[in-house]
């Protein structure tokens with residue numbers, strides 16, 4: 111027998127599938143979000159968070175806009191129990207935030223859970239028991255009716271303890287390992303629990319359908335959600351919640367299809383922290399919606415801050431390729447991508463476009479606290495003129511003529527190739543400055559003056575090899591006069607091909623930049639001059655080009 115032959119389907123399609131969800135092409139509104147970072151996320155950490163960290167994490171989740179937060183499993187440990195007591199007694203839970211706690215269907219655990227919850231203004235008590243074939247046979251060793259009895263007993267105990275405990279409580283039920291459960295049975299147990307709780311419009315019940323372990327393709331999960339959603343009793347007074355894990359790497363897909371199929375609420379964590387491969391990543395899910403024009407109802411404007419907070423608290427790392435949040439996920443190293451991005455941004459600016467359509471960027475990095483210059487355009491040997499030109503313009507104000515961008519582009523990428531490393535924006539600027547701007551390696555401009563007499567007459571002093579010499583020349587413009595003076599006295603054969611200038615708007619007190627391209631031996635050589643005076647800048651640009659030839 112081959113290894114793969116021991117794996118059989120561990121999931122059940124519903125008896126009827128309409129797959130209406132499959133014809134919808136978008137989610138209309140964001141769901142109710144419930145963060146389970148402090149429970150599912152915490153229980154998966156090598157070292158679970160201590161009390162102070164949990165309180166800090168809770169406050170952070172509130173600041174992100176979560177209105178439902180599972181704060182733990184109060185019967186699990188003193189820390190979890192004390193967290194509840196601190197949150198309640200120190201009035202740390204805003205009125206519009208509902209806390210949630212998890213409990214097994216065992217009386218001593220339910221009792222302890224309600225002790226922790228005493229005085230809670232708004233709390234969801236989340237009861238679970240496992241329903242899959244594997245769990246029934248191997249773990250609980252119970253028949254279907256015994257498993258239903260376990261759920262129903264727990265549901266009754268919740269009624270009883272809630273009636274005898276000060277506080278405002280709603281209930282949630284999860285048939286844990288739902289995806290490995292026969293769908294008729296999952297429906298039956300959920301309906302039996304609902305019969306005990308009898309949800310009303312004032313006290314809705316949450317039925318949470320977890321893919322505790324992912325075992326199928328996401329469309330199977332969506333069909334399962336659709337089946338339960340369409341056949342559940344008290345449906346109008348039930349909120350269908352989903353809780354995808356990520357064993358097959360499709361938690362986000364499951365959540366999206368689950369929402370199309372009728373789910374109204376999602377339980378997940380920041381960056382998908384959680385047991386094994388984790389839970390569904392709420393940030394990715396919310397930003398998928400955001401980037402399709404849907405209000406995510408979470409404050410995600412500063413993803414780098416959320417990443418660093420999360421990493422500090424959990425000691426986990428957000429990978430460099432993590433959607434939206436990873437360090438490299440907006441980075442374009444390759445020339446053609448950079449070129450398209452730079453042109454796209456210019457197109458948006460020039461046309462005052464409000465709707466975002468820049469190629470290669472699924473959303474505007476600025477919307478989530480990322481920077482174009484440091485996060486988007488990154489330079490290595492795969493890069494091109496567009497990206498390098500973009501960086502110099504964006505960060506230092508140099509708007510290079512297109513042909514010069516190409517020349518500089520090859521220079522920079524060759525350096526990166528030889529060094530076999532990425533070149534940062536400041537390194538590129540240093541290379542550009544040293545080689546192209548006000549280059550005095552051979553000829554150094556000391557002074558000049560013009561007389562206009564029909565044409566322009568220049569008298570200029572230059573230092574070459576430590577010796578100051580005076581040159582004169584005539585031309586129909588100032589730069590022409592200087593070019594002629596240098597050409598005839600230095601015996602260099604060149605002609606000026608292109609000239610352009612602009613004021614430098616970044617970090618300068620009214621400096622001007624001039625760009626000169628001269629043709630020498632059929633090749634264009636570039637120079638840049640920078641000075642407060644534009645004539646001075648243009649002469650320096652010409653001398654820089656001659657010095658670089």
Ligand SMILES: CC(=O)SCCNC(=O)CCNC(=O)[C@H](O)C(C)(C)COP(=O)(O)OP(=O)(O)OC[C@H]1O[C@@H](n2cnc3c(N)ncnc32)[C@H](O)[C@@H]1OP(=O)(O)O
Pocket residue numbers: 150153183185186187212213214215216219238239240249250260286322
């Ligand atoms: C998919 C999920 O993430 S579910 C949430 C899982 N999270 C956690 O378990 C974290 C917190 N848990 C804990 O701290 C502990 O497990 C406690 C305090 C809840 C219980 O501790 P203990 O009783 O010592 O141990 P344990 O959890 O191993 O108990 C297993 C027993 O509970 C039963 N059990 C497990 N889940 C449930 C449930 N939901 N309802 C009823 N009984 C259950 C098992 O069948 C087993 O029964 P047995 O004693 O007859 O064999």
Ligand SMILES: CC(C)C(=O)C(=O)O
Pocket residue numbers: 150212238284286287318320321322323353355
């Ligand atoms: C308790 C349930 C909802 C759970 O965490 C899971 O099934 O993954």
